[in-house]
Amino acid sequence: MTLVKTFNGRRSFLKATALAGGGMMIGFSWLPSCQSDSNADLTLPKEWFDLNGFLKIGDNGLITIMSPNPEGGQNVKTSMPMIVAEELDVDWEKVVVEQAPLDTKLYTRQFIGGSQAIRQGWHGLRMAGATARHMLKQAAAQAWQVPETEITTAEGVLLHEKSGRSAGYGEMAAAAARIPVPKEVPLKDTKEFKLVGTSRKNVDGKKIVTGQALFGMDYHRPGMLIAMIVHPPAFGMKLKSFDDQSARKMPGIRDIFTIKALQDEYERQYFDTCTFTDLVAVVGETTWEVLNAKKALVVEWELFTAYTESKLTPGGKQTVRFPAGLENSSEHILQMEKEAAKPGKVRRKDGEPEAVFKLPARVIERTYTAPFLAHNCMEPMNFFAHVTADKAELAGPLQKPEYTEKTLSARLGLPLEKIDIQMTRLGGGYGRRSYAHWLVEAALISQKMNAPVKLIYTREDDMTSGIYRPAYHAHYRAALDAENNLIAFQVKAGGIPESPLYADRFPAGAVDHYLAEDWAIESNITVGSFRAPRSNFMAVAEQSFLDEVAEAAGKDPIEFRLELLKKAKNHPVGKNNDYDPDRYAGVLELLKEKSNWEEEIPGIYRGVSAYFCHNSYVAQVLDLVMEQGKPKVAKVTCVVDCGIVVNPDAARNLTEGAIVDGIGNAMYGSMTFRQGEPEMNNFDKYRLIRMEEAPGAIDVHFVKSDIDPTGLGEPAFPPVFGALANALYKATGKRHYHQPFIGNGLAG
Amino acid sequence: MAIFNLNVNGKKTQVDLDPATPVLWVLRDHLNLVGTKYGCGIAQCGACTIHLDGVATRSCLLPVAAVGNKAITTIEGLSENGDHPVQKAWLEHDVPQCGYCQAGQIMTAVAFLKNNPHPSDEEIETAMNGNLCRCGTYLRIRAAVKTASKS
Structure with missing residues (x-):
């Protein structure tokens, strides 16, 4: 049992009664479908008692737990309430989950990204449950006139064994709500966990399979108008003028006008990337009518001149320059090659790498x-x-309502308390929904129309409006001595418009002479976080390269990595190595066993990869078979160390998805540009992985751990790119250096 | 504008609109049946799959004028209480992640299993290959179709 101080003085843990009358539970039930359906059969209580911002208890023992973070498919709406329920000690079958609205006074870090929801929420969620349980116990102790320490709880029931008295939580909820919030509360020993660590179904599962309104696209209000935007067809262009003479007269069209999403003088926050600030908005009664009017608009575009944007980032104020011109992917390759040939910015140097590379040694480049x-x-x-x-x-x-609310407040000139943001389920996020310029656009359109409006991007608008994963380039060198020891390692990485480098990652720390440099090239193509930013490229480059170095050294690729990790543990080189060699080696050791690595099966071509990002360790073996001359992924064996796993089956689902997504992006993912224009604007041109291309089987294993949960949305995604590249080499004898593997790399 | 008499999920309903309007938007904007999803608008992703007289059809490119007397079934009309064997199999395997594509996946699977109640693994893959899922739930979809085929 651990005693912890109750949370930071946040209102969510302050005296519960102060909240009860404050209406915090009113207003967020904008759709009945926001409530989970798992317990739809339970009778609703006559009265609810708010114990804190995370939960309320009904007089009949029904529990409502708020899920504070947006749900985008990572299962937080099920897993986060499970953590509260564990400490509260209730029967999961009597829990109803509701999506909390954005409320920065009640909740901290209400956003998703960086695989951080469970990791950062862990402590607060546990405390929310533990605090309420403690207050219930105190209420029972007072009612029964017995010491609180003699009261135990189990599945929503308070019990005093000596006297044989017991009461359901619902019976004590009213009294508990009047108990002052304790300054300290005991948390369960993780070994006592009964719910966390067991598989529970998605609380929205039934609503999803019956097609109920869950998503933003499904949102409806009486009198609501539909809006769409028209943005420039190419990066480097801006709006000049438009002619809406015919479009305006079309059926159902209410208005056509321009909006300016962000003001020029506005100092942007980190997530305020907005590719095309000036847009034409088309507003009408129905989607079809607006779509038709959009097509009938005649818009003139013009080239913009170079401009700069100042942005507040976690690292301080940053000025980003957007050059003029219409860019081409073919030129991007040449630009990157040219830049990579120059000396980069040194981000880390251990030993004397330049000198060692001049020694007579075997160099792989x-x-x-x-x-x-x-x-x-x-x-x-x-x-x-x-x-x-x-x-x-x-x-x-x-994904980031806390940030977006501030942006909108600045744009509309409305104080934060006048802005109410409800979070619907996300039909995928992967980083894209962190950049909520479309929310601002919707608000400006509604303001102009003086009416409720739903802004919809068409698939083409969505795919061609930027905020992409950057284009990347990495150059590696390794030197092996006569005994095949890795004596020097060099990485120089860059990108358009950002560098992907992590200078302190493996094999930094395991090589005596190490150099990491980077560079970046300006571009007017906008970029943003994409599932496991930067890692999603560095993993494939580094893990493919290590495979090749191991081969040159005549070593088994897993043993080669384990040797390096042993060195990083026993004789670490340099400072700030950002990984734990034991946990890194741990996933590889377990992978050897689970994948039967040492067993060679004719016709199965295997590639291995291991990567650490977002605080978790993942190692994978990918098995390829050749079918009619084409490689097919038969199986992926995956070992994950992400600390305690809250909801194992959901965690497996997320890991399987990351693997499928990773294989798809490695094989087919590509956005290219000609004269500034995205060459892919819908799924007929942009290839996503389909069922036939998905692995035959994915076998996921979690390292048993009592470490607090780390991240899971992203860590299984980057390494599979490398495992695939290495298996393709085994199957075809050809190394794959350029993504997408199916095409010819950047040129598509 | 023209009047169309539609049979949607067993109910007769009348709409007055542009004959070129795709059934997807008739369902979503006019009939408040939002389970059928917009994903691409060019019949590439399968999120908008409905049944037309039991046949899986992409509603995003299907003009309302082309429906005629055919019965439309959407995800909302698949079963009374979400207890169609395919829906049950989806829940058993806890298939969805974000969930956006799943109604279309289920509609494709139901129509497929009706014609081929005991498919091979290859037949399942071929039948489901037209439905995209960016979350990558394909393995669970495959398993759920298999389970449903056994029930």
């Missing part, structure tokens, strides 16, 4: 590239807005 990628969430970008003179109501899918 390779270059890897990857193209821009579009996120392609299955639900295109959209948002509902109803802005009036004194308030703004918004609903839809987004």
Whole structure:
């Protein structure tokens, strides 16, 4: 049992009764479907008692647990409430889950990204449950006039064994709500966990399979209008003028006008990337009518001149320059080659790598590239807005409501408390919905129309509006001595417009002479976080390269990595190595066993990869078979160390998905440009992985751990690119240096 | 504008609109049946799959004028209480992640299993290959179709 201080003085843990009358439970039930359906059969209580911002208990023992973070498919809406329920000690079958609205006074870090929801939420969620349980116990102790320490709980029941008295939580909820919030609460020993670590079904499962309104696209209000935007067809262009003479007269069309998403003088926050600030908005009664009017618009575009944007980033104020011109992917390759040939910015240096590379040694030198990628969430970008003179109501899918609320407040000139953001389920996020310019656009359109509006991006709008994964390039060198020891390692990585380098990652720390450099090339193509940013390229480059170095050294690729990790543990080189060699080696050791690595099976071509990112360790073996001359992924064996696993089957699902997604992006993912214009604008041109190309089987194993949970949305995604590249080499005898593997790399 | 008498999920309904309007938007904007999803608008992703007289059809490119007397079934009309064997199999395997594509996946699977109740693994893959899932739930979809085929 651990005693922990209750949370930071946040209101969510302050005296519960202060909240009860405050209406915090009112207003977020904008759709009944926001409630989980798992317990739809339970009778609703006559009265609810708010114990804190995370939960309320009904007089009949029914529990409502708020899920604070947006749900985009990572299962947080099930897993986060499970953590509360564990410490509260209730029967999961009597829990109803509700999506909390954005409320920065009640909750911390209400966003998804960086695989951090469970990791960062862990402590607060446990405390929310533990605090309420403690208050219930105190209420029972007072009612029964017995010491609180003699009261135990189990599955929503309070028990005093000596006297044989017991009561359901519902019976004590009213009294508990009047108990002062304790300054300290005991948390369970993780070994006592009964719910966390067991598989529980998605709380929205039934709503999803019956097609109920869950997504932003599904949001509806009486009198709501439909809006769409028209943005420039190419990066490097801006709006000049438009002619809406015929479009305006079309049936159902209410208005056509321009909006400016962000003001020029506005100092942008980190997630305020907005590719095309000036847009034409088309507003009408139905989607079909608006689509038709959009096509009938005649818009003139012009080239823009170079401009800069100042942005507040976690690392301080940053100025980003957007050069003029219409860019081409073919030129991007040449630009990157040219830049990579120059000395880069040194980000880390151990020993004397330059000198060692001049010694007589075997040097292996390779270059890897990857193209821009579009996120392609299955639900295109959209948002509902109803802005009036004194308030703004918004609903839809987004990843960073806390940030977006501030952006909108600045743009509309409305104080934060006049802005209400409801979070719908996200039809995928993968980083794209962190950049919520479309929310601002929806609000501006609603303001102009003085009506509730739902802004919908078409698939083409979605795919061609930027905020892509950057294009990358990495050059590696390794030197082996006469005994095949890795004595020097060099990485120089760069990208358009950002570098992907992580200078302190493996094999930094395991090589005496190490150099990491990087560079970046300006571009007017906008970029943003994409599932496991930077790692999603560095993993394939590094893990493919290590495979080749191991081969040159005549060593088994797993043993080669384990040797290096042993050195990183026993004789670490340099400072700030950002991984734990034991946990890294741990996933590889378990992978050897689970994949039967040492067993050779004729016709099966195997590639291995291991990577550490977002605080978790993942190692994978990918098995390829050749079918009619084409490689097919038969199986992926995956070992994950992400600390305690809250909901194992959901965690397996997420890991399987990351693997499928990774194979798809490695094989087919590519966004290219000609004269600034994205060459892919829909799924007929942008290839996503389909069922036939998915692995025959995925076998996921979690390292048993009592370490607090780390991340899972991203870590299994990057390494599979490398495992695939290495298996393709075994199957075809050809190394794959350029993504997508199916094409010719950047040029598509 | 023209009047169309539609049979949607067993109910007769009348709409007055542009004959070129795709059934997807008739369902979503006019009939408030939002389970059928917009994904691409060019019949490439399968999120908008409905049944037309039991046949899986992409509603995003199907003009309402082309429906005629055919019965439309959407995900909302597949079963009374979400207890169609395919829906049950989806829940058993806890298939969805984000969930956006799943209604289309289920509609494709139901129509397929009706014609081929005991498919091979290859037949399942071929039948389901037209439905995209960016979350990558394909293995669970495969398993759920298999389970449903046994029930």
